[in-house]
Amino acid sequence: MTVIWTQTGIVENDPWTQPSAEDGPKLLPLAEALEHAQDNAPFGVVLQPADDVRALAPVLDRLILVALTFPAFSDGRAFSQAMLLRERLGYKAELRAVGTVLLDQIPLMLRTGFDSFAVEHAPTIQRLIDKRLPGIDLHYQPAADAAAQTPGYSWRRTALLNG
Amino acid sequence: MYRYDEFDHAFVAARVSQFRDQVERRLSGDISEEAFKPLRLMNGVYLQLHAYMLRVAVPYGTLNSRQMRKLGHIARIYDRGYGHFTTRQNIQFNWPALSDIPAILEELAEVEMHAIQTSGNCIRNVTADHFAGAAADEVADPRPYAEILRQWSSVHPEFSYLPRKFKIAVTAAERDRAAIQVHDIGLQLKKDAQGRLGFAVWIGGGQGRTPLLAKKIKDFLPEADLLSYVTAIMRVYNLHGRRDNKFKARIKILVHETGVEKLTQEIDAEWAQLKDGALKLPEADVAAINAYFAPPELAPRAEGWGELAAWQKSDSGFASWVGRNVAPHRHPDYAMVTISLKPIGGIPGDASADQMDAVARLAQEFGHDQIRVTHEQNLVLPHVALADLEPLYRALLTDGLATANAGLITDIIACPGLDYCALANARSIPVAQEISNRFADPARQADIGDLKIKISGCINACGHHHVGHIGILGVEKKGEELYQISLGGSGDENASIGQITGRGFGPDQITDAIETIVATYLANRTGADEPFIDCYRRIGADPFKAALYGSEAQAA
Ligand code: HEM
Ligand code: SF4
Numbered sequence: 198m199t200v201i202w203t204q205t206g207i208v209e210n211d212p213w214t215q216p217s218a219e220d221g222p223k224l225l226p227l228a229e230a231l232e233h234a235q236d237n238a239p240f241g242v243v244l245q246p247a248d249d250v251r252a253l254a255p256v257l258d259r260l261i262l263v264a265l266t267f268p269a270f271s272d273g274r275a276f277s278q279a280m281l282l283r284e285r286l287g288y289k290a291e292l293r294a295v296g297t298v299l300l301d302q303i304p305l306m307l308r309t310g311f312d313s314f315a316v317e318h319a320p321t322i323q324r325l326i327d328k329r330l331p332g333i334d335l336h337y338q339p340a341a342d343a344a345a346q347t348p349g350y351s352w353r354r355t356a357l358l359n360g
Numbered sequence: 361m362y363r364y365d366e367f368d369h370a371f372v373a374a375r376v377s378q379f380r381d382q383v384e385r386r387l388s389g390d391i392s393e394e395a396f397k398p399l400r401l402m403n404g405v406y407l408q409l410h411a412y413m414l415r416v417a418v419p420y421g422t423l424n425s426r427q428m429r430k431l432g433h434i435a436r437i438y439d440r441g442y443g444h445f446t447t448r449q450n451i452q453f454n455w456p457a458l459s460d461i462p463a464i465l466e467e468l469a470e471v472e473m474h475a476i477q478t479s480g481n482c483i484r485n486v487t488a489d490h491f492a493g494a495a496a497d498e499v500a501d502p503r504p505y506a507e508i509l510r511q512w513s514s515v516h517p518e519f520s521y522l523p524r525k526f527k528i529a530v531t532a533a534e535r536d537r538a539a540i541q542v543h544d545i546g547l548q549l550k551k552d553a554q555g556r557l558g559f560a561v562w563i564g565g566g567q568g569r570t571p572l573l574a575k576k577i578k579d580f581l582p583e584a585d586l587l588s589y590v591t592a593i594m595r596v597y598n599l600h601g602r603r604d605n606k607f608k609a610r611i612k613i614l615v616h617e618t619g620v621e622k623l624t625q626e627i628d629a630e631w632a633q634l635k636d637g638a639l640k641l642p643e644a645d646v647a648a649i650n651a652y653f654a655p656p657e658l659a660p661r662a663e664g665w666g667e668l669a670a671w672q673k674s675d676s677g678f679a680s681w682v683g684r685n686v687a688p689h690r691h692p693d694y695a696m697v698t699i700s701l702k703p704i705g706g707i708p709g710d711a712s713a714d715q716m717d718a719v720a721r722l723a724q725e726f727g728h729d730q731i732r733v734t735h736e737q738n739l740v741l742p743h744v745a746l747a748d749l750e751p752l753y754r755a756l757l758t759d760g761l762a763t764a765n766a767g768l769i770t771d772i773i774a775c776p777g778l779d780y781c782a783l784a785n786a787r788s789i790p791v792a793q794e795i796s797n798r799f800a801d802p803a804r805q806a807d808i809g810d811l812k813i814k815i816s817g818c819i820n821a822c823g824h825h826h827v828g829h830i831g832i833l834g835v836e837k838k839g840e841e842l843y844q845i846s847l848g849g850s851g852d853e854n855a856s857i858g859q860i861t862g863r864g865f866g867p868d869q870i871t872d873a874i875e876t877i878v879a880t881y882l883a884n885r886t887g888a889d890e891p892f893i894d895c896y897r898r899i900g901a902d903p904f905k906a907a908l909y910g911s912e913a914q915a916a
Pocket of ligand 2: 775776777778781782783784785788816817818819820821822823
């Protein structure tokens with residue numbers, strides 16, 4: 198079963214994954230999302246790795262969720278898509294990882310700007326509930342998270358992953 | 361050399377415990393082997409034919425004696441008393457137990473070493489000129505930049521799941537000893553007209569089954585922009601590199617299929633957005649990293665000049681070792697010494713635990729505590745006084761480390777091949793050993809002169825056969841091992857990819873074929889001052905093909 202996790206815990210009643218979300222906000226693929234921008238309601242978009250996130254620029258202020266897809270854990274394109282969304286386009290609303298979302302990639306996803314995660318793997322869900330992410334608190338590069346610059350070299354950052 | 365500060369120590373310790381946790385989850389079945397594989401690879405752990413293999417990073421090939429001693433210790437305690445120095449300036453242990461690996465990583469961390477990103481589809485250990493910091497012809501030491509890249513690429517959140525592995529090499533001299541044109545990114549440190557430092561940037565070189573030379577995409581990148589520009593390259597590659605076929609996933613294929621001009625435009629457009637952001641390198645940081653690489657204080661030792669001449673006169677073995685394995689240092693009283701790991705009939709790149717200890721001791725005694733690993737699988741003491749060469753030579757002799765063959769026909773590069781490697785088609789090491797034995801005579805080697813033989817056990821080209829003056833590639837035909845020969849490859853500033861001569865040779869014919877090639881060279885060269893590669897470039901492949909296949913072609 199898919200569970201939605203954010204850094205504040207498991208999300209109950211996530212509007213995007215409810216089966217009866219008929220009148221809730223819509224989650225659309227890129228092409229439809231660009232069309233949907235004609236009406237006024239806020240909406241969500243789900244992108245595939247080959248989609249150009251920059252196409253979202255005109256509809257950005259209407260988006261309340263962007264879901265980026267990891268078709269396999271080894272396909273890292275969504276990490277770059279996330280960086281572009283956050284850093285280049287300045288997207289501020291929810292950024293969700295969907296597809297193959299595994300425990301060891303979540304710390305990297307957090308750094309590149311993801312803040313919600315659709316997780317199916319039971320041991321992973323347990324570790325997330327326990328707040329035992331297997332990451333490192335020290336970083337050698339700026340990214341899209343809120344990591345703090347530390348004294349010393351300009352490229353270093355720190356953040357408390359399980360704090 | 362670079363020294364860890366608290367931040368680095370804490371980072372490596374955290375990485376070790378992260379890996380320990382991953383191993384435990386694998387053992388408990390929480391993660392599948394498929395999901396575990398990239399995690400262990402990113403920490404240098406391969407599953408090979410007979411055992412796990414651990415590849416330890418030697419960033420830009422630089423070691424001190426304490427680190428070398430630790431490698432010897434690991435070889436002795438956790439392996440079978442050997443380590444294998446690789447063409448990527450790293451060291452590989454072929455027989456560690458998986459359960460020992462976290463303990464090995466902890467031991468390595470004590471001496472500021474790790475196995476991070478020595479494998480996997482991420483940015484690999486950054487390599488550099490093995491003479492960096494000592495060579496007379498460099499514009500500046502390239503290692504500080506390799507160190508900055510090492511730090512920046514460590515556990516990079518955006519670039520840990522690339523289409524394929526990614527290799528960066530840095531050099532700082534016109535004479536390219538780091539083979540930058542066969543790397544995913546090659547950087548040549550240089551000065552502009554105003555004397556400012558920057559880089560010529562090359563992308564898309566690589567070997568493997570599609571050998572391609574890199575293309576220069578920037579003539580001068582200011583040093584402050586190093587990380588932003590490399591990030592732009594990586595981002596374009598991560599988004600657009602092919603993921604449908606692992607044999608077409610390297611950046612070289614993206615360059616080839618997109619066209620270098622179009623790709624350069626995309627990279628430049630991305631860079632324009634990143635250039636003045638957080639990745640800009642402050643001068644103070646570059647200076648601080650550079651300070652770690654300040655050359656040792658080299659006291660004048662002019663007495664060495666006279667002594668050296670006298671020793672050379674009285675001992676021909678010493679004289680030929682100096683002639684081959686000793687290169688001029690930028691300080692006239694000093695030299696750079698190559699310690700050959702290619703004893704006649706030995707396994708290229710192997711060193712015993714005792715030899716590692718000996719090198720550590722000699723580096724302390726004669727070499728200002730500095731050691732380098734070369735991509736040709738040898739070791740270097742970069743700062744030895746001429747006056748110390750004779751005692752150093754004597755000590756190396758007793759440990760079997762004084763083979764006077766740097767750059768000669770027996771200084772062979774060979775990958776692990778079928779003796780260790782799960783992907784191999786054929787053995788590499790025994791072929792290297794047989795050629796080495798056949799050409800053992802020092803006088804004959806000296807007469808043949810500079811000649812690089814490189815051997816790979818399969819098309820992945822770990823043994824660099826594409827850039828060997830003579831390349832040997834193991835292939836499999838109908839269950840038989842066969843060796844294909846290519847000629848005219850080169851990995852230096854005049855890089856070229858070797859051309860295949862024709863059908864392959866069986867294991868019992870390959871050494872004879874090498875003899876035939878050498879004889880053809882000797883018969884055709886203008887004189888002893890025309891090395892093999894120049895002769896080949898002048899006369900072309902035909903005389904060699906005729907010698908290799910001619911008589912048989914007539915008979916058929
Ligand atoms: C024994 C286990 C090893 C395995 C399974 C292995 C696997 C591979 C594979 C699959 C490739 C091709 C990658 C590609 O074309 O995308 C490759 C290339 C390469 N490997 Fe290895 N390798 C091994 C050992 C080594 C060793 C010991 C060295 C150093 C001596 C080495 C150095 C290289 C180099 C330099 C390349 C060529 C890089 C390029 O394509 O530009 N490998 N290896
Ligand atoms: S070239 Fe082939 S046989 Fe040799 S180490 Fe690489 S993968 Fe193995």
